[in-house]
Amino acid sequence: MLPISLLYFALTLYFLPYLCYANTELTVLMDIKASLDPDNRQLMSWTESGDPCSGLFIGVACNEQLKVANITLPGRGLTGKVPGSIAGLKRLSGLYLHYNSLTGEIPKEISGLTELSELYLNVNNLTGEIPAKIGNMTSLKVVELSNNQLTGHIPRTLGGLAMLQRLDLSFNRLGGPIPASIAKLSQLKFLDVQNNTLSGFVPTGKPTSNKPYVQIPVNCIRHHIRLHYALAWTSHIT
Numbered sequence: 001m002l003p004i005s006l007l008y009f010a011l012t013l014y015f016l017p018y019l020c021y022a023n024t025e026l027t028v029l030m031d032i033k034a035s036l037d038p039d040n041r042q043l044m045s046w047t048e049s050g051d052p053c054s055g056l057f058i059g060v061a062c063n064e065q066l067k068v069a070n071i072t073l074p075g076r077g078l079t080g081k082v083p084g085s086i087a088g089l090k091r092l093s094g095l096y097l098h099y100n101s102l103t104g105e106i107p108k109e110i111s112g113l114t115e116l117s118e119l120y121l122n123v124n125n126l127t128g129e130i131p132a133k134i135g136n137m138t139s140l141k142v143v144e145l146s147n148n149q150l151t152g153h154i155p156r157t158l159g160g161l162a163m164l165q166r167l168d169l170s171f172n173r174l175g176g177p178i179p180a181s182i183a184k185l186s187q188l189k190f191l192d193v194q195n196n197t198l199s200g201f202v203p204t205g206k207p208t209s210n211k212p213y214v215q216i217p218v219n220c221i222r223h224h225i226r227l228h229y230a231l232a233w234t235s236h237i238t
């Protein structure tokens with residue numbers, strides 16, 4: 001017969017992952033809070049003994065499986081860095097942290113959020129480069145990074161975001177060319193890259209009857225490129 005202690009051990013091992021899993025998202029939220037609201041002024045309702053899906057955690061919405069689905073905290077006076085641990089919120093579909101005073105880099109771990117559909121980090125003080133691994137976030141429909149201090153090149157990997165509809169990188173310090181891969185984004189309806197120090201042309205892909213070939217030199221338009229990709233998009237520009 002199996003000794004009781006061994007049975008107990010086996011049972012513990014069996015249930016341990018579930019116990020841990022239940023607490024993981026709360027741990028991540030507390031980590032986010034420690035980073036973005038160290039003085040506990042905005043996120044007082046996020047407590048270690050609370051339930052993120054109770055509806056009491058300000059800005060947190062859960063899905064039917066009781067996983068955090070949206071974090072909505074625009075204009076809340078948040079500071080500090082977005083922690084890489086945010087990737088632990090595996091079911092996150094919307095991250096709305098615009099109009100705050102976030103600093104530091106966009107953590108490359110964010111690429112683990114493969115169900116994220118809307119990323120709003122615009123109007124903050126984010127620095128560093130846009131992580132190339134953003135190309136792994138294949139659910140992304142909206143990427144709003146305008147009005148930060150992002151540097152480096154626009155990553156070529158953005159061209160892999162097949163569902164992307166809106167890409168706003170305006171008012172940053174991005175340099176180099178707009179990668180040709182952008183032309184692959186067949187769903188893209190809005191692209192704004194104004195007020196950076198980009199060079200070259202706006203890539204438009206191969207000409208078709210709907211999309212005649214145009215070459216728009218980034219420099220000619222200077223800091224003002226606002227393209228509305230649509231069937232008739234060329235008429236907007238020319």
Ligand SMILES: *[C@@H]1O[C@H](CO)[C@@H](O)[C@H](O)[C@H]1NC(C)=O
Nearest residue numbers: 061062063064069070093094
């Ligand atoms: C998350 O936000 C999206 C977009 O606003 C919305 O459609 C969805 O219903 C939200 N999900 C939850 C669980 O609140």
Ligand SMILES: *[C@@H]1O[C@H](CO)[C@@H](O)[C@H](O)[C@H]1NC(C)=O
Nearest residue numbers: 099100101102123124125147
């Ligand atoms: C960014 O930092 C600058 C300089 O510290 C500050 O003046 C500005 O208000 C900040 N912007 C945001 C959105 O926090």
Ligand SMILES: *[C@@H]1O[C@H](CO)[C@@H](O)[C@H](O)[C@H]1NC(C)=O
Nearest residue numbers: 111132133134135136137157
């Ligand atoms: C993430 O993207 C990199 C290249 O950018 C690729 O090598 C890697 O396989 C991708 N990972 C997943 C899980 O898709």
Ligand SMILES: *[C@@H]1O[C@H](CO)[C@@H](O)[C@H](O)[C@H]1NC(C)=O
Nearest residue numbers: 171172194195196222223224
């Ligand atoms: C572009 O940004 C710079 C620096 O932030 C600013 O001085 C300039 O006025 C902006 N240009 C336009 C056209 O908005």
